[in-house]
Amino acid sequence: MTLITDTEPAQSTRRANTESPLLDVLAERWSPRSYDKTAVISEAVLTTVLEAARWAPSASNMQPARFIVARRGSASFAKINDALLGFNKAWADTASVLIVNVAKLAIDETRDNPWARYDLGQAVAHLTIQAQSEGLHTHQMGGFDGEAIATAFNLTDDQAVVTVTALGVLGSADDLTPELREREVAPRSRLPLAELLLVND
């Protein structure tokens, strides 16, 4: 069993080949599908990772991000894993924690928060970077049955299931199926920065 208790440098061999120098945690973050299925994340580290999400900025400081946090072996973990779709089912259960990222959509009974999903994404981004700095890895997923998750956790209409994040300790690509292994070791790529800049005056 691997117990992550203290801050450790990320052990990543897939550092981004960036056009400009980035912070190590940004350049070294990537989304693995192989996790150490015996690793247990300490409660202190898990709380720190969630704290990063709590302190993300949000429109008018409305803080619409909500999370369902499920440790491997719990009933909640099984419910989330059951709701994953396609090939996500083949790897995500090796993560130490599955987190359902939920956006609170309403400001009050008459007004929706148009930035709820944006702010949730921002909170998740902060979580992923804090996790990276703790020596952990994350993998966000859109492939799941949101209705099944909403039902399993009695969510209200105001609580939208947006993504699921796998959080864990990096495992070996060799533990994956051949198809997933190929993706795990494939070169990482991005569009050129110039293509992202609609205007760069």
Ligand SMILES: Cc1cc2nc3c(=O)[nH]c(=O)nc-3n(C[C@H](O)[C@H](O)[C@H](O)COP(=O)(O)O)c2cc1C
């Ligand atoms: C909103 C969102 C949904 C995603 N859905 C899935 C998914 O269902 N399954 C999966 O294996 N990866 C999923 N990914 C991971 C992306 O494929 C991955 O982030 C992208 O290829 C870039 O790779 P990197 O994170 O390693 O840099 C998702 C990522 C995001 C942000």
